[in-house]
Amino acid sequence: MIRIADFILKYLAEQTTVRHVFMLPGGGCMHLVDALGRNKHFTYVCNLHEQAAAIAAEAYGQYTNDLGLVLVTTGPGATNAITGVAGAWIDSTPLLVLSGQAKTTDLIGDKGVRQMGVQEVDIVPMVSPITKYACRVVDPLRIKYELQKALYLARSGRKGPVWLDLPLDLQGAPVDETKLPSFEPPQETGGDGRLDGQMDHLLNLLATVKAPAILVGNGVRLDGAIPQFLALAERLRIPVMTTWKAADFLPEDHPLFVGRPGIVGQRGANFVQQTCDCLVVLGARLDLCQTGFNHPHFAPRAKKIIVDIDSSEINKLEMALELKVHASSGCAIRVLLEKTKCRRLPDFSKWLRICKDWQQKYPVVLPEYCRNEAVPVNPYYFIDVLSETLPADALIVPGSSGGCAEMTLQAIKLKRGQRLQNTPGLGSMGFGLPASIGACLASGGRPVASMIGDGGLQHNIQELETLHRLNLPIKLFVLNNNGYVSVINMQKNRFEGRLVACNPESGLTLPDTCRVAQAYGLKVCRIENQLNLREAVKDVLGMTGPVICEVMIDASVQTAPRLSSRILPDGRMESMPMEDLWPFLPREEYHAAMSAAEGLK
Structure with missing residues (x-):
């Protein structure tokens, strides 16, 4: 006989390439936590928020293309993980979430009440729209079947996240693993046969x-x-x-x-x-x-x-x-x-x-961006310098939202052997730091460069402690524009310059990144301007262990080129076609580009 919690970890160790489990403990998942601690195959990673655990696991699954694994408790532990799961769903990342749940005898069932068990939340219907499969397992004899089914669905066809909700009494129940029925995968066709x-x-x-x-x-x-x-x-x-x-x-x-x-x-x-x-x-x-x-x-x-x-x-x-x-x-x-x-x-x-x-x-990084002067750093120039300086084995994990993500993907010049991964579909703030941790662990400790905004960092800033504890070779470049510049530009362009909740003048304040990082025991540095920018970036990349580098960004720089609209003589707004990006080219130059392929024979 084997405890179901032990069976789950044993089976996952045998059937996946996963070596790390991202988790937070809790009473609702106590048997799973104990089984994880006893299982010598896995290293558990103690994140400080379930959202960060799910994001780190999503990044792990992205890197391995096999599976990311998350363990959370019932109620708020499960609901906190939803954002990371949504990112995996949109971007087709294989991910398995194991959530604890109240005892089967304490579940709401058909009683019509809002809660019965301690911290009980009916998580399965909440996550079903953003998972390939979500199931609460209540029959001990079904555990192998449901686990096999979940793993199959996560890793086959269009990949994605799956979720198993495991009541406390089921976790601790003994079973004879030789008598557990198995899931038989359907025959895959992979298309319509044409x-x-x-x-x-x-x-x-x-x-x-x-x-x-x-x-x-x-x-x-x-x-x-x-x-x-x-x-x-x-x-x-x-x-x-x-x-x-x-x-x-x-x-x-x-x-x-x-x-x-x-x-x-x-x-x-x-x-x-x-x-x-x-x-x-x-x-x-x-x-x-x-x-x-x-x-x-x-x-x-x-x-x-x-x-x-x-x-x-x-x-x-x-x-x-x-x-x-x-x-x-x-x-x-x-x-x-x-x-x-x-x-x-x-x-x-x-x-x-x-x-x-x-x-x-038509390079993204224009010559006028690259002045070696005592001015705030142009983010495009910074990404260009970082591209030149990063080693060929670098793992690049930009944040997933806002100007930081957009400018990085526009300007970065990747070298052979480098890996870049992100979660742009959901585009959530707060992905960069935990995703860097998950990707670094999945890669076996490749050097990581992550570019995130000062606003996005706040969403999972507690993971600076996880970074400090694990001592991973992650260089976190925090692009400080003193607010949410993407929101500032949107409000300026759409609402006659009226700003709300996007910078200190409109009600938003952010802490001193370097002082906060120092409180976590991390090495810090600050790049104030473009004087000797290349040398400053080289110095950061040459340091051992994790480093938080705050880069003081010129907040006036807008994302460009980008799809935009223009005001016609009669005052109407016209959306421009995809080939006509802002800032707009002279019309003669634009039309020449549009006709360039017409003479091909």
Whole structure:
């Protein structure tokens, strides 16, 4: 006989690559906590808030592409974890949450009351919309079945979070593990069975077009198919754009890489996206940040081929599509690799040269940003300097919201071997610090650089103690703009400059980052201006252990280039197309870019 709590940890140790469990203890999960402490396979990480535990586990699952594991108690312990789970749901990260619960005899059931058990909250219906599977296990004999089912669903198809709610008496119940029924996974199809013919159609189409492009997303990573994708891209010799979640697939200097398009993007990449005559989208869900807010205006000249494992993500698109390929991107890539082995492929070198010229002509970091003067630091210049200085094995974990996230993904120049991960779908403040901890542990201790805002840091600032305790090689660059600059810019642009709750003048104050970090026992430094910025960044990266570096940012710098609108002579607002980013180019220059591909033969 074995206690169910011990069985759960034993099974997870045998069936996953997980080595760390992110957790907070509590009475509602006492048997699970005891079992975790007794299990020699796992190292438990004592976060100081369940939200941080879930975020760290989400980052762990992102890095390993296997699973992140969270253990929380009942009631507030479970509800606190929801934000991290929502991030995993949107970005398709495999994650398992184990939550304690009141005893089965104390549950609300059909009594019609709000609570019966101590700290009881009916968590399963709360998290069901943001999980692939959520279940309260009340029958001890079902524990193996439910655990196997949850693990299967988290790691198959379109991956995502799952949740098992475990009452206290069930956790402590003894079972004979040899008599536990198992879950039998259904036979996977991975699509609608038309893949082979559709890939023939795609290759035939490529033989007729002059200016194709690929937009690759995180689905390729989730399928474990990045090496195969790179082999395919280099065989086809087609310009490649990446989403934010796939930013590290190709280094900045790769001959096929032409940028990251979007409503906050890179001008050259947006030109490629909007003027190509064929767009192959692999494993990218095409959210509004990618397409803009008017679907028919996305890549309007292109015959569009969308490959996605989730047919709903294809069917939501209100635009003309040449091919809707319901299949995993990994399967599609493997079929294309096989079909192109002996096939004569078109030459797109002239078009590729146009794309690379745009990339070089329209850098995000402009020369005027890079003054070596005693002025507050331009955030774009800082990211540019950091890009130059980071080692080739760096793990980069930007915050997931606001100007800090946007400017980082616009300006960063990744090197071969570097890894960047974030959670942009939810875009929540407070992800950067716990995500850095989870990613660093998952990587076995790679050096981490994290860029977060002074506002976002406050949301999980207690994790500075977790960072101090674990002594991880994380360099946390806190970009201090004395408030919420994204909100400031929004309010200035939309509400005639009226500011509310976004800086000291409008009611928001933030503490001294360095003094707070020192109170946690961490090494700190502050970069006040752009004098010797490169040397200052090198010094921080050269320090051992965790370091908190506060960077005093020029708060007047706006995110650019970005999708915007302009006021027409009659006073109406006009939303600009994705190829016409603010700050707007001279019209002659803009029209020249729009016609650049027309002469290709």
